[in-house]
Amino acid sequence: xxxxxxxxxxxxxxxxxxxxxxxxxxxxxxxxxxxxxxxxxxxxxxxxxxxxxxxxxxxxxxxxxxxxxxxxxxxxxxxxxxxxxxxxxxxxxxxxxxxxxxxxxxxxxxxxxxxxxxxxxxxxxxxxxxxxxxxxxxxxxxxxxxxxxxxxxxxx
Amino acid sequence: xxxxxxxxxxxxxxxxxxxxxxxxxxxxxxxxxxxxxxxxxxxxxxxxxxxxxxxxxxxxxxxxxxxxxxxxxxxxxxxxxxxxxxxxxxxxxxxxxxxxxxxxxxxxxxxxxxxxxxxxxxxxxxxxxxxxxxxxxxxxxxxxxxxxxxxxxxxx
Amino acid sequence: xxxxxxxxxxxxxxxxxxxxxxxxxxxxxxxxxxxxxxxxxxxxxxxxxxxxxxxxxxxxxxxxxxxxxxxxxxxxxxxxxxxxxxxxxxxxxxxxxxxxxxxxxxxxxxxxxxxxxxxxxxxxxxxxxxxxxxxxxxxxxxxxxxxxxxxxxxxx
Amino acid sequence: xxxxxxxxxxxxxxxxxxxxxxxxxxxxxxxxxxxxxxxxxxxxxxxxxxxxxxxxxxxxxxxxxxxxxxxxxxxxxxxxxxxxxxxxxxxxxxxxxxxxxxxxxxxxxxxxxxxxxxxxxxxxxxxxxxxxxxxxxxxxxxxxxxxxxxxxxxxx
Amino acid sequence: xxxxxxxxxxxxxxxxxxxxxxxxxxxxxxxxxxxxxxxxxxxxxxxxxxxxxxxxxxxxxxxxxxxxxxxxxxxxxxxxxxxxxxxxxxxxxxxxxxxxxxxxxxxxxxxxxxxxxxxxxxxxxxxxxxxxxxxxxxxxxxxxxxxxxxxxxxxx
Amino acid sequence: xxxxxxxxxxxxxxxxxxxxxxxxxxxxxxxxxxxxxxxxxxxxxxxxxxxxxxxxxxxxxxxxxxxxxxxxxxxxxxxxxxxxxxxxxxxxxxxxxxxxxxxxxxxxxxxxxxxxxxxxxxxxxxxxxxxxxxxxxxxxxxxxxxxxxxxxxxxx
Numbered sequence: 001x002x003x004x005x006x007x008x009x010x011x012x013x014x015x016x017x018x019x020x021x022x023x024x025x026x027x028x029x030x031x032x033x034x035x036x037x038x039x040x041x042x043x044x045x046x047x048x049x050x051x052x053x054x055x056x057x058x059x060x061x062x063x064x065x066x067x068x069x070x071x072x073x074x075x076x077x078x079x080x081x082x083x084x085x086x087x088x089x090x091x092x093x094x095x096x097x098x099x100x101x102x103x104x105x106x107x108x109x110x111x112x113x114x115x116x117x118x119x120x121x122x123x124x125x126x127x128x129x130x131x132x133x134x135x136x137x138x139x140x141x142x143x144x145x146x147x148x149x150x151x152x153x154x155x156x
Numbered sequence: 157x158x159x160x161x162x163x164x165x166x167x168x169x170x171x172x173x174x175x176x177x178x179x180x181x182x183x184x185x186x187x188x189x190x191x192x193x194x195x196x197x198x199x200x201x202x203x204x205x206x207x208x209x210x211x212x213x214x215x216x217x218x219x220x221x222x223x224x225x226x227x228x229x230x231x232x233x234x235x236x237x238x239x240x241x242x243x244x245x246x247x248x249x250x251x252x253x254x255x256x257x258x259x260x261x262x263x264x265x266x267x268x269x270x271x272x273x274x275x276x277x278x279x280x281x282x283x284x285x286x287x288x289x290x291x292x293x294x295x296x297x298x299x300x301x302x303x304x305x306x307x308x309x310x311x312x
Numbered sequence: 313x314x315x316x317x318x319x320x321x322x323x324x325x326x327x328x329x330x331x332x333x334x335x336x337x338x339x340x341x342x343x344x345x346x347x348x349x350x351x352x353x354x355x356x357x358x359x360x361x362x363x364x365x366x367x368x369x370x371x372x373x374x375x376x377x378x379x380x381x382x383x384x385x386x387x388x389x390x391x392x393x394x395x396x397x398x399x400x401x402x403x404x405x406x407x408x409x410x411x412x413x414x415x416x417x418x419x420x421x422x423x424x425x426x427x428x429x430x431x432x433x434x435x436x437x438x439x440x441x442x443x444x445x446x447x448x449x450x451x452x453x454x455x456x457x458x459x460x461x462x463x464x465x466x467x468x
Numbered sequence: 469x470x471x472x473x474x475x476x477x478x479x480x481x482x483x484x485x486x487x488x489x490x491x492x493x494x495x496x497x498x499x500x501x502x503x504x505x506x507x508x509x510x511x512x513x514x515x516x517x518x519x520x521x522x523x524x525x526x527x528x529x530x531x532x533x534x535x536x537x538x539x540x541x542x543x544x545x546x547x548x549x550x551x552x553x554x555x556x557x558x559x560x561x562x563x564x565x566x567x568x569x570x571x572x573x574x575x576x577x578x579x580x581x582x583x584x585x586x587x588x589x590x591x592x593x594x595x596x597x598x599x600x601x602x603x604x605x606x607x608x609x610x611x612x613x614x615x616x617x618x619x620x621x622x623x624x
Numbered sequence: 625x626x627x628x629x630x631x632x633x634x635x636x637x638x639x640x641x642x643x644x645x646x647x648x649x650x651x652x653x654x655x656x657x658x659x660x661x662x663x664x665x666x667x668x669x670x671x672x673x674x675x676x677x678x679x680x681x682x683x684x685x686x687x688x689x690x691x692x693x694x695x696x697x698x699x700x701x702x703x704x705x706x707x708x709x710x711x712x713x714x715x716x717x718x719x720x721x722x723x724x725x726x727x728x729x730x731x732x733x734x735x736x737x738x739x740x741x742x743x744x745x746x747x748x749x750x751x752x753x754x755x756x757x758x759x760x761x762x763x764x765x766x767x768x769x770x771x772x773x774x775x776x777x778x779x780x
Numbered sequence: 781x782x783x784x785x786x787x788x789x790x791x792x793x794x795x796x797x798x799x800x801x802x803x804x805x806x807x808x809x810x811x812x813x814x815x816x817x818x819x820x821x822x823x824x825x826x827x828x829x830x831x832x833x834x835x836x837x838x839x840x841x842x843x844x845x846x847x848x849x850x851x852x853x854x855x856x857x858x859x860x861x862x863x864x865x866x867x868x869x870x871x872x873x874x875x876x877x878x879x880x881x882x883x884x885x886x887x888x889x890x891x892x893x894x895x896x897x898x899x900x901x902x903x904x905x906x907x908x909x910x911x912x913x914x915x916x917x918x919x920x921x922x923x924x925x926x927x928x929x930x931x932x933x934x935x936x
Contacts, residue, residue: 007708070687077701081544126271141278167398214792242789315521323838387595424595450610531697626911627912747895756783
């Protein structure tokens with residue numbers, strides 16, 4: 001099985017996408033952070049008023065998506081045309097689930113941008129809550145769907 | 157319960173650590189990426205020779221730790237004195253588990269640096285393997301231990 | 313009158329602060345953005361609910377402060393120990409006034425960090441409102457006060 | 469009045485420009501820094517010889533334009549095709565006025581890039597002169613004109 | 625002889641490429657680092673096993689190529705479609721020679737990206753070996769070839 | 781011979797400097813770019829007036845020094861206390877020689893910062909002149925001297 005990010009010498013390489021078509025590519029990723037009841041309440045109570053914890057996470061997630069090619073060594077620099085974030089409150093765990101949808105008209109997919117946005121958003125929630133709870137766990141960062149490009153669509 | 161990253165107006169703020177002591181602070185975090193058997197074999201077979209997938213992840217994790225304050229809005233810029241990464245191969249799942257240990261002599265802890273290193277390292281493994289398997293799941297990014305600073309030690 | 317950022321050949325230089333003391337240094341800067349009545353109402357009405365425009369500006373301002381030494385060529389890289397932002401609503405103009413207070417225990421002042429935070433925060437408000445009003449004007453970005461360091465305190 | 473940078477949940481979002489045309493877009497912005505007579509003379513006298521203060525500002529402004537999407541959270545990453553800076557000396561105030569013209573062939577406008585270039589350029593002048601004068605004031609950062617794109621041209 | 629990066633006022637400027645064609649542009653650069661016998665053996669012996677020194681250099685070179693427009697003030701931000709690195713071992717000097725090939729479909733050439741990749745890769749080898757040998761010399765960073773664009777091809 | 785940047789598993793690592801002393805550390809590096817007579821004259825003639833080519837190189841070199849830990853994977857983030865650049869004109873080759881002196885009060889040396897400054901400065905000269913001459917060669921990037929720290933001084 002070929003690892004496309006390794007060249008014929010097994011050296012990491014930025015895959016050549018020069019000849020790929022400029023098409024609209026979309027990727028949706030998600031991930032969860034499980035928190036204590038106390039931390040959860042601190043967020044949603046606050047959220048009822050101004051929502052600064054989750055808003056900080058949303059903004060960090062969008063900014064993080066734009067840093068993908070600086071963070072992931074073999075990722076191409078891309079001109080994202082859209083990043084949209086949603087945070088779902090899951091009181092019964094309790095947890096927060098963060099979705100990121102990234103879009104591009106270009107030569108390569110945006111899965112890594114969506115996954116990076118989710119990761120940075122969840123890390124930001126961790127940071128905002130860590131004075132209350134250091135035991136929080138980030139879980140299930142995964143691609144939900146992907147469309148556009150020759151490798152075909154993906155739906156979990 | 158006070159969220160330290162919000163000020164008296166519920167506005168996000170970079171906590172004032174001016175008066176904290178410069179002490180040695182250490183944090184260890186970990187996380188897992190579950191992959192298909194085929195992807196796992198592609199890495200470890202290759203690893204037997206040159207290990208480029210996991211080495212790229214290690215390097216990205218260290219570089220990622222240094223980007224923490226650019227990614228997480230309320231994080232202080234820090235002068236990390238050490239970042240050390242280990243990757244454990246878990247053939248029975250199959251999965252890779254990545255550990256990051258961050259160190260600092262300074263005024264605030266390095267949990268976020270360790271967690272960011274883990275996240276970026278795991279995202280890099282995803283990126284290197286995504287041509288084989290888009291269904292990989294990143295799991296259980298968590299703080300393992302923390303020492304130094306007034307808030308006390310943490311051991312999971 | 314000596315320009316400290318030029319050396320003996322009139323070449324720009326990063327001033328040598330190696331021998332300066334590590335003291336607590338504080339700087340407060342402010343700036344204003346004047347907007348149309350319609351744009352003002354869009355923010356504060358929204359603000360009553362969730363405040364996303366001004367919160368985005370606050371977060372951008374804090375992140376911007378951390379980018380100062382990447383933006384201003386002769387600025388030293390610094391380890392800010394605190395950045396605090398406040399936004400004042402001025403309905404009678406209408407306008408928003410943004411204050412940034414930056415703090416450091418180190419060898420050089422943080423005026424540029426406070427001024428950069430203000431600039432980036434105001435630019436972010438412009439960006440968030442420019443679909444309504446492209447004629448907004450950013451005004452009076454200035455140092456309000458400064459303390460710490462050998463050059464003495466400053467109060468406007 | 470719709471704020472395009474907020475989605476249906478009032479969450480900040482990077483506007484979807486995927487379906488916009490790739491057209492040539494131009495924006496010109498300007499801003500002023502008022503300085504003391506003494507600081508003004510230090511620059512222009514020096515300028516007569518080598519101009520390092522204003523040249524540093526020009527270079528910082530161009531570099532700053534390229535950082536726009538890293539600084540302003542909802543800005544799209546863009547491939548600027550041109551950035552041109554001019555500095556006008558205004559001895560009668562005394563002040564310096566900085567103009568930035570940004571250009572792009574792409575899907576969204578470059579107002580923020582022009583405004584960011586102006587802001588960073590003026591902050592750099594402040595930094596270069598602050599040993600002489602900490603009371604300098606940055607004023608009237610504003611869009612002068614804009615063309616290209618569906619929202620129509622703007623001329624102040 | 626016209627310096628294209630200076631405008632009519634001799635001010636540095638980012639050349640306007642708005643009207644240039646989007647064509648495939650390729651550049652290859654190379655450079656050498658001469659090391660002591662002892663340092664050379666430490667790398668290649670190690671390389672026989674896992675190659676971490678040269679692999680770190682390869683990854684840094686690719687990441688460095690993506691930072692070109694942040695490092696070189698007048699460079700346009702570009703969307704590289706490929707970066708490929710090769711390291712040649714030259715036991716008889718002893719030295720390592722690093723080649724970088726950069727590719728783009730766009731409006732301007734990628735010489736600077738290839739040259740920056742080479743520089744960062746060689747600096748990384750220096751960093752990895754400097755505990756053994758501080759006298760290493762980086763030599764002959766140069767463009768090997770270039771194609772695409774109106775200014776014609778270049779072959780050394 | 782131990783490569784300090786590889787740990788016991790031959791994995792790249794950011795060396796632990798937590799226990800090192802905070803001392804004043806200085807490094808001087810240099811490098812040369814050989815150019816055609818025509819390119820040389822374009823710079824120095826211009827230099828007689830305003831010097832924008834070499835000034836751009838100086839500013840890029842200082843900014844580049846501050847990016848060292850983002851470019852070189854195993855480098856520690858550092859708070860440089862001084863960066864000073866000099867450019868020597870060598871008409872008889874013709875060439876330009878760039879010197880960078882970096883300083884820090886901290887736990888690890890600044891060789892890489894000085895070498896990175898030199899590299900970025902020379903790449904910037906290349907960029908500014910490449911419309912005239914693509915055959916320029918960057919040569920002899922090397923450490924000139926180093927002091928401070930336990931590993932002893934270095935003088936070439």
